Amino acid sequence: MDKIVVFETYYNPIEASIIKERLIDSGIQCFLTDENTIAVNPLYNQALGGVRLHLFERDVAIARSILQDEDVQIPLAEEVAEFDETPIKIPDESRTEEVCPNCGSRDVGYVQATKNRFGIFTTVISILLMVYPFRAKKTHHCFNCEYEF
Structure with missing residues (x-):
């Protein structure tokens, strides 16, 4: 053995x-x-x-x-050896073609609001149930000047 x-x-x-x-x-x-x-x-x-x-x-x-x-x-394999190394640009779906009315920047996204995030109804229900607010507003946010519209 x-x-x-x-x-x-x-x-x-x-x-x-x-x-x-x-x-x-x-x-x-x-x-x-x-x-x-x-x-x-x-x-x-x-x-x-x-x-x-x-x-x-x-x-x-x-x-x-x-x-x-x-x-x-x-x-x-030939297809691996002849691989084209040009980067593929993947579109960011959170970014839109919106233009900021404050500064004119195209660096704008539709995201959760940073100011006035919760509505009155959400705030009242959250206080009554003693839980964190369950729904937040979404707005267009300029990442250049921090303006929300």
Whole structure:
């Protein structure tokens, strides 16, 4: 019966998973311990001693030679290699094409009011029920001059 040994210890669970998958793709049976515990709570990393990669003792020399091979190239698909790096502008739906009547700025959004946020009805109900007001007004707010309209 073959003995299972700790091959290496990693303090980064992602790196450990990459090494494990590289060895599995090469035909070496291996597994990780404490990977999920450290991924959930990284503060346990030092206490547990990191993520340990286990494999059979007979495969240690082969695993070292596989991991020392730096000429491994992973072919990328053509569409990934020819990816256009121009940024895509995502429209901000909270911003509108409104113009501030006070300063003329286009940096205007339809957001929760900062002044006179609550109506009379909301205030009365909130006082009677002793809760925080449940409905607030929304207005156009200029982020340049802080004017609300």
